[in-house]
Amino acid sequence: MSAIVKVSDLTRIFDVSKPWLNRVIERSPRALLTAVSEVSFEIEENSVYALVGESGSGKSTIGKIIVGLVPPSEGHVEVDGVDLATETDAEKIESIRSEIQMIFQDPYASLNPRWTVRDIIAEPVAVRGGKTDGLAERLLEQVGLSGADAGKYPHEFSGGQRQRICIARALAAGPRIIVCDEPTSALDVSVQSQVLNLMSDLREELGLTYLFISHDLTVVHHMADKIGVLYLGGLVEEAPRDRLFDDPKHPYTQMLFDAAPRMDAFGREVEPPKGEIPDAINPPPGCPYHPRCPIAVDRCRKERPELRRLGETRVACHLAE
């Protein structure tokens, strides 16, 4: 298998400074928020790569950079060997663009309420001047809705059905890669399982590749082939699914697994994890996790650990072995 998406040294810095006049009067310096910091990974064709992390870990920003909604500050994203940020051949860019689609978290906010479902689903094809006859109906059937619903508006559907419409829209352009940003976190459990099953089926039928962004470890365990764990914008650990769940190397990954509620742990008494994600504008020096880490040593406070390989795992921790 070959890598279809290659992300190398991706960095995104947002300027969150106060307005110019405030900075002059209050003598406050520019504030720069590093949302993504030097992240590199590869997604293999027809696989599911999951990014997990807590809020503010940069997982959604990476998804947006890959589909081209946010430009990177540094680093490259190569899709099928084409770097969208530097490529000059318009035709090539166009064809790659239609190969990547995105599904958003909130199916209530990501469908235009004034458009019929038919127009919403056909839009990605219509903007490129393609033929849209019967396309919406066919796609609706494919995602388990009725083709007769194409004339309805989004408000006539439930949350789970809306997310199916979002999936149909993403499929319309005939993509090879779909970036799914928390696709089921707004849905109820029984509806979530329907949508996840649909996504698995489509992947097999159409040979899709997913970048699956989620904070829910149980969902990630079910869907992903390979998982990258993000903390404060940086990749702290990456491993194939079973490897990661059986033998997490990074203390942060271990903490995430321990803290996640389990259905078989009745009345479990755990020592809850300490602290919260630090401020991304003034991240701690050295390893970003050291203020919360139970095994941190002096070196962690000074030197930022690089990702290094341990068998199938890549981990950014001085002490992991």
Next chain:
Amino acid sequence: MSTPVLSVRDLVVEIPTRRGVLRPVNQVSYDIHAGEILGVVGESGAGKSMTGNAVIGLLDRPARIVSGEVLLGGEPVHQLKGERLRKLRGRKMGMIFQDPLTSLNPLLTVGEQLTETITEHLDVGQSEARRRAIAALDEVGIPAASQRIGSYPHEFSGGMRQRVVIALALCAEPDLVIADEPTTALDVSVQAQIVALLKRLCREKGVAVMLVTHDMGVIAEAADRVAVMYAGRLAELGPVREVITNARHPYTAGLMASTPLASRGQKRLRQIPGAMPRLDNLPAGCAFHPRCDRAEAACRQDPPPSLSACDGRAACWFPLTDKTKATA
């Protein structure tokens, strides 16, 4: 057994609309004892939050309680209004909402909000109230409480804000706390902290807690008993271990099986077909029958007996038993 802290009997809440009268809470009965956490689970629209709001008297018009009763320490409270209800809220019942940012006043420091609640409900002076407010913040694990008491809500992180809300709910020493999705807006690591905090406070102070959530994992770890709601009715009620591992109601069984956790190692997740019916379009008979693979003629005709009327475990004509499970 002693009198339960909260006793809800055959509670019915109705909302009159142009398209008919909706019943978001229908014939719901349960008890919560001191020091006990009752988990209330269900999908969105099942009536979990509406039940909590009805208990604490926060129903928005035109929703209203039409029958049944809510007993707090044996005293009926569902008919109280105005000043008498206000005296009870905060003093006897505390409430923790989902979003900690919108449930705190952004213009008052957390200290002002805490001391206001304490002086309103307890017979103490300003300096004593301030001392208690610091103790309350300290108790919920806010570091340097005596300094942070002068901070405004926006100066706290999400997890810390939820701690302030919990301190606020508990500062007048209520007997009952209703926690409506208290950890849904929080990250996993912070969620674990808040769940541990709720459990500790419940045990130490002997408070009865009604924990409304849709997260089975949180329920499994925190609750003593669990009530499962579907389309306004209680589907199942029982000890948490029993309900999760040995569900009697087909809906509960389906719900548990469809979590990714339960189907570990399987290629596809178990799923319940369809979605919960809308309240203005409930099917006849059992509301779950169109999605139920065990439904028979009786299920389509008559609603199953409510929990208090039957064996008290599952409101179903054909509940799952160990025998039916073995053959399935």
